[in-house]
Every structure is written in C-alpha cells, then in structure tokens.
Amino acid sequence: MDTIQSPIVQVIGDLIRQAPGTISLGQGVVHYGPPREAIDAARAALTEPATHEYQDGMGIPILVERLTAKLKSENGIDVSRGRRVMVTAGANMAFVHAVAAITSLGDEIILPVPFYFNHEMAIEMAGCTAVRVPTDDHYQVRLDAIAAAITPRTRAIVTISPNNPSGAVFSESSLREVNALCRDRGLYHIADEVYEYFTYGSARHVSAGSFPGADAHTISMYSLSKAYGFAGWRVGYVVYPEHLASAMMKSQDTILVCPPVISQVAAAAALGAGRAYSEPHVRELAAIRDIVLEQLAALAPLAEVPAADGAFYVLLKVNLSSRATASAERSDPMAIAERLIREHKVAVIPGPAFGMTDGCYFRVAYGALQKETVAEGIGRLVTGLRRILQ
Numbered sequence: 001m002d003t004i005q006s007p008i009v010q011v012i013g014d015l016i017r018q019a020p021g022t023i024s025l026g027q028g029v030v031h032y033g034p035p036r037e038a039i040d041a042a043r044a045a046l047t048e049p050a051t052h053e054y055q056d057g058m059g060i061p062i063l064v065e066r067l068t069a070k071l072k073s074e075n076g077i078d079v080s081r082g083r084r085v086m087v088t089a090g091a092n093m094a095f096v097h098a099v100a101a102i103t104s105l106g107d108e109i110i111l112p113v114p115f116y117f118n119h120e121m122a123i124e125m126a127g128c129t130a131v132r133v134p135t136d137d138h139y140q141v142r143l144d145a146i147a148a149a150i151t152p153r154t155r156a157i158v159t160i161s162p163n164n165p166s167g168a169v170f171s172e173s174s175l176r177e178v179n180a181l182c183r184d185r186g187l188y189h190i191a192d193e194v195y196e197y198f199t200y201g202s203a204r205h206v207s208a209g210s211f212p213g214a215d216a217h218t219i220s221m222y223s224l225s226k227a228y229g230f231a232g233w234r235v236g237y238v239v240y241p242e243h244l245a246s247a248m249m250k251s252q253d254t255i256l257v258c259p260p261v262i263s264q265v266a267a268a269a270a271l272g273a274g275r276a277y278s279e280p281h282v283r284e285l286a287a288i289r290d291i292v293l294e295q296l297a298a299l300a301p302l303a304e305v306p307a308a309d310g311a312f313y314v315l316l317k318v319n320l321s322s323r324a325t326a327s328a329e330r331s332d333p334m335a336i337a338e339r340l341i342r343e344h345k346v347a348v349i350p351g352p353a354f355g356m357t358d359g360c361y362f363r364v365a366y367g368a369l370q371k372e373t374v375a376e377g378i379g380r381l382v383t384g385l386r387r388i389l390q
C-alpha cells in the first residue's frame, strides 16, 4: 500500500477545507441529483421487507432486466449471447472485480496515459503492474505504443472513452483496432464507458463490446453516478464474457455479497426515466464547456487545452518551453495546485495523479458547478496561473 498513490481527490479536498471560499474544479461529479422517479421508488421500497435482506449477487431482477434492454438498444451489446451483466457498487468496483478475475500476481495491464487514478491503484493493489503507454497530442490512443508494450505477462488493455481526465472521445477506428489487437494477442479489452452520455458537437460514443467478435474478450463497465446524478448511491454495472462468471462472482460475493438493494431499486426507476433524463443536463454542460474553453484559450501561449469532446474535463497543458516557467519549482504541478488553492481560491487536480509526470498538466472539471460559478472559477484559474507561472 505504501507504494500506491494516495487518493488525490481527498488530498485536494483537505487543502480546500483549509481555504474556505475555494471554488473546486477538482472532483469529477455532476451538479444534479437523481430523477424524481428514483427518489420515489426508494421511498416506497423502505417498507418492503426484501429491501432489508440480502438479494441475488448479480443484481435485483428488475434492474438486470432494464440494464439488459439498455445495453442492447443503446450499446449494441447482447448479454444473452455468451455474456453476463452484473450490478456493482459503482464502476470502480467493476474494475476491481475485473482485475481480480483476470490476473495473477505479477501480471501487467496496459493503461494509456493519462489514465484514471483508481485504475492504476486497483491494478497495483492486486499485486500487478500498470504499464503506462503514451497517447498522442490530442490524448488519442496510439496503437503502436500499445502494441510495443505487450509482454507475455500482459492480461488486458484499458480504454476510457469519453476520457477522464482528458475529455477525449476515442475514435471508433482506434477502439476497433485496440479491440482487434486484444483478440489477436489473447488479451482482454477493458472498456470504461462511464461517460458514454457526455459527448459534445459531432463526437459520438461507441461501445467496444458491440464490435463483431468482441464478446469473448471484452469487459465493458458503466455507471449511474454521472448520467443520473447517482454518485452517492453507488450503482454501476459490468458486462463480461461467460467464462469469467465464476471468478467475477467470487469477487462480488467476497467484497459486496450483493449491491445495496435500496440503491438498486432507485437505479431501476432511474433506468425507467432513461437517457432522456440526462440529455438537458448534457446540453447545459455543453454550454459550460464552451465558456471553459473560451476562457482558458486566453492562457495561450503560457498554457493550452487540446480539444476535448466528451466527459466534463479538460486537461490543461502548461507550456514549459517558455522561459518564464522553466524553473523546477515553477513547474511542479502539486506545488502550483497548492498555491492555486491557497492564494487564488480555485482547485484543480495536478497531472501526476493521471500518470502525466512528463510536463506540467492540470485536470479542470466543470461538471459540479453552475455556469456562473464555473466562469468565476476559471477566471481565478487564469489569473492564478498567470501570476504563478510568469
């Protein structure tokens, strides 16, 4: 555990608490809560004895049924054919189960950088190695780099699209290539699709699990946390090949027994409201994203923001080639993040948490706040970075 990174959101959260009035562009959460239907269903379930008992480890039937229908109609994934769907306590748990199911001590899992910190943490806690591979200037996966990183110990390649922390939406062709590479080399493709509904402009999300022949080696994970404002209810789900059924259930039964029943009842009702619930929120986020990109553009040439068409993040890159930022102290992302909080009352997450150790990067999250607050926060960020870096 000593060699595993500390949860950065908690670390930044502690700093924020010491600087009251700080606007947090840190944690990856949305500003809205669950649909009314979900709250009503949870309230009604309180008087049902079944709510208070252990239930099936895979998930309650009504939720599994709705997820199965959603996966088929929205993701092109047919779970009746050689696959299973399991409800988990969030997509983080789905990832932990997948790692436990497919690895032995000392195995390797390939993570394109930037990655989601909890993925690296889960891999290392399982006694495996997270192998970091670079992406291109737009944070798109590089198949050559991934292929070059494969060794006899490699068990899986992870893709996150839309991406946390970069906001990049991976192209369909690159996801197809990664999926085919996994098939050809006997690896699993772990596809994290937590932000599937959050795309902007012409960007479209595509599920790797829908590609022909993907069923036997693709593990796809989803969450209600973002789409339905459900983060505290802890509901996610994972689709995996039939041959992993026993291993996945061993992990689920040991860690969770069954997902919290009241949360599942609420989730089933949320699924009843469906994708339409998140659509107005995503449109609102699109407008906020425009403000974020426009305001951050003012930082050029000191810093730049590669195009990001999804999720609710941008990964800001400080241009270290400029003379002003060349000193080591001025380019240490954690030191800068601390100063931004202390002196400018705005919080962002430093790049090393996502594996961006070469250079100076910050993730800016704009999902949790109202438009005016985000604009104020980005204003503080621009002013703060200018003062600190110049």
Ligand SMILES: Cc1ncc(COP(=O)(O)O)c(C=O)c1O
Binding pocket: 028, 089, 090, 091, 092, 093, 116, 160, 163, 164, 192, 194, 222, 223, 224, 225, 231, 235, 236
């Ligand atoms: C890429 C990614 N995967 C998984 C998760 C975890 O989601 P959940 O709340 O469902 O555990 C997050 C949350 O921020 C995420 O960004």
